[in-house]
Amino acid sequence: xxxxxxxxxxxxxxxxxxxxxxxxxxxxxxxxxxxxxxxxxxxxxxxxxxxxxxxxxxxxxxxxxxxxxxxxxxxxxxxxxxxxxxxxxxxxxxxxxxxxxxxxxxxxxxxxxxxxxxxxxxxxxxxxxxxxxxxxxxxxxxxxxxxxxxxxxxxxxxxxxxxxxxxxxxxxxxxxxxxxxxxxxxxxxxxxxxxxxxxxxxxxxxxxxxxxxxxxxxxxxxxxxxxxxxxxxxxxxxxxxxxxxxxxxxxxxxxxxxxxxxxxxxxxxxxxxxxxxxxxxxxxxxxxxxxxxxxxxxxxxxxxxxxxxxxx
Numbered sequence: 001x002x003x004x005x006x007x008x009x010x011x012x013x014x015x016x017x018x019x020x021x022x023x024x025x026x027x028x029x030x031x032x033x034x035x036x037x038x039x040x041x042x043x044x045x046x047x048x049x050x051x052x053x054x055x056x057x058x059x060x061x062x063x064x065x066x067x068x069x070x071x072x073x074x075x076x077x078x079x080x081x082x083x084x085x086x087x088x089x090x091x092x093x094x095x096x097x098x099x100x101x102x103x104x105x106x107x108x109x110x111x112x113x114x115x116x117x118x119x120x121x122x123x124x125x126x127x128x129x130x131x132x133x134x135x136x137x138x139x140x141x142x143x144x145x146x147x148x149x150x151x152x153x154x155x156x157x158x159x160x161x162x163x164x165x166x167x168x169x170x171x172x173x174x175x176x177x178x179x180x181x182x183x184x185x186x187x188x189x190x191x192x193x194x195x196x197x198x199x200x201x202x203x204x205x206x207x208x209x210x211x212x213x214x215x216x217x218x219x220x221x222x223x224x225x226x227x228x229x230x231x232x233x234x235x236x237x238x239x240x241x242x243x244x245x246x247x248x249x250x251x252x253x254x255x256x257x258x259x260x261x262x263x264x265x266x267x268x269x270x271x272x273x274x275x276x277x278x279x280x281x282x283x284x285x286x287x288x289x290x291x292x293x294x295x296x297x298x299x300x301x302x303x304x305x306x307x308x309x310x311x312x
Contacts, residue, residue: 040299040300040301041224041227041228041232041300041301042220042221042224042227042228042300042301043224043297043298043299043300044218044219044220044221044224044275044278044297044298044300045218045219045239045261045263045264045295045296045297045298046216046217046218046219046236046263046278046280046295046296046297046298047216047217047263047293047294047295047296048214048215048216048286048290048291048292048293048294048296049214049215049216049217049292049293050209050210050212050213050214050215050292051212051213051215052210052212054188054207054208054209054292055182055183055185055207055208055209055210056204056206056207056208057082057179057182057204057205057206057207057208058198058200058201058202058203058204058205059083059085059179059192059198059199059200059202059205060176060179060200061085061173061176061177061199061200062197062198062199062200063085063086063177063197063198064085064086064195064196064197064198065083065084065085065086065192065193065194065195065196065197065198066084066085066086066087066194067083067084067194068082068083068084068190068192068193068194069081069082069083069084070082070083070187070190070206071187071190072187072188072189072190073186073187074186074187075184075185075186075187075211076181076184076185076186076187076208077181077184078181078182078183078184079180079181080180080181081178081179081180082179082180082181082187082205082206083178083179083192083205083206084177084178084179085177085178085198086177087174087177090170090173090174090176090177091174093170093173093174094167094170094171094174096170097163097166097167097169097170097171098167100163100166100167101160101163101164101166101167103163104156104159104160104162104163105160105163107156107159108153108156108157108159108160111149111152111153111156112153114149115146115149115150115153118142118145118146118149119146121142121146122139122142122143122145122146125138125139125142126139126142126143179205179206181208183208183210183211184210184211185208185209185210185211186208186209186211187206187207187208188207188208188209189204189206189207190205190206191203191204191205191206191207192205192206209292213281213282213285214282214286214290214292215252215279215280215281215282216236216249216279216280216281216282216296216298217277217278217279218277218278218279218280218298219261219262219263219264219275219276219277219278220254220275220276220277220278221273221274221275222258222274222275222276224300225254225276227300227301228251228254228278228300228301229251229254230251230252230253230254231250231251232250232251232300232301233248233249233250233300233301234248234249234250234251234280234298234299234300234301235247235248235249235298235299236248236249236280236282236296236297236298237296237297237298237299238290238294238296239295239296239297240294240295240296242289242294243289244286244287244289244290244294245287247282247283247284247286247290248282248283248284249280249281249282249283249298250280250281250283251278251279251280251300252279252280252281253278253279254276254277254278254279255276255277255278255279256276257276257277258274258275258276259274259275259276259277260273260274260275261273261275263295278298280298
């Protein structure tokens with residue numbers, strides 16, 4: 001079978017509306033005025049998305065799932081707990097760190113009291129030795145004892161600081177036994193069960209749809225890149241037959257890197273088509289029936305009678 005060149009196919013696309021109009025006139029309605037064909041500067045396939053895409057969350061630590069706080073479809077707030085691992089090992093570490101810190105502080109308090117008494121004694125003996133009423137060696141020994149106690153107190157204070165850091169780390173690890181929502185979102189998918197052993201490398205435990213503005217990611221064919229610019233008006237037409245009305249949008253940004261099409265179903269066309277991602281934002285809040293991942297057709301502006309096809 002002989003394949004027609006691409007420009008011949010485009011010519012057929014352009015001529016088809018004219019032939020249809022002539023056939024309509026020959027049927028006896030020559031007085032009727034034909035409606036003008038829709039014209040666009042470019043047309044592209046696209047899909048509804050959200051800035052940054054869906055959020056996939058893994059459990060921050062390895063362990064056994066103890067409790068799950070949410071279900072699929074729930075709306076959650078930032079900071080809300082989604083799931084909790086077995087916390088007993090982490091709680092034991094916190095208790096041990098708290099005990100170590102208490103011990104360090106008690107040692108520091110004891111040394112402070114001993115140091116104060118030693119300094120007072122050294123001061124009195126030095127005063128007595130200076131007045132000729134005491135032994136100078138005894139005064140020097142008392143001063144050395146006070147100095148030694150000062151060194152022990154400094155070590156105790158350092159141990160207290162280290163114990164405080166260890167306690168903070170233990171409490172942090174305890175907090176990591178819980179998975180919390182980083183943003184306001186809706187639970188799209190839950191892939192763990194109570195009693196299951198999970199790890200950060202085990203894949204997503206939850207998939208979240210963040211509460212944010214919907215956008216359209218369109219695949220702009222390389223032949224249409226020069227016809228589209230930032231701020232350009234466009235129409236977003238439902239391509240799934242779900243009945244979503246046509247929505248107005250405008251171009252937010254145009255990519256700078258060409259890549260293969262991800263929305264083209266024909267593998268032969270997909271392998272030979274180079275596209276640039278074009279991101280559009282809606283002029284008004286789209287209806288809830290417009291879902292993430294839904295396929296749409298984007299019609300960019302008007303180009304004085306040039307009829308374009310997506311992927312042409």
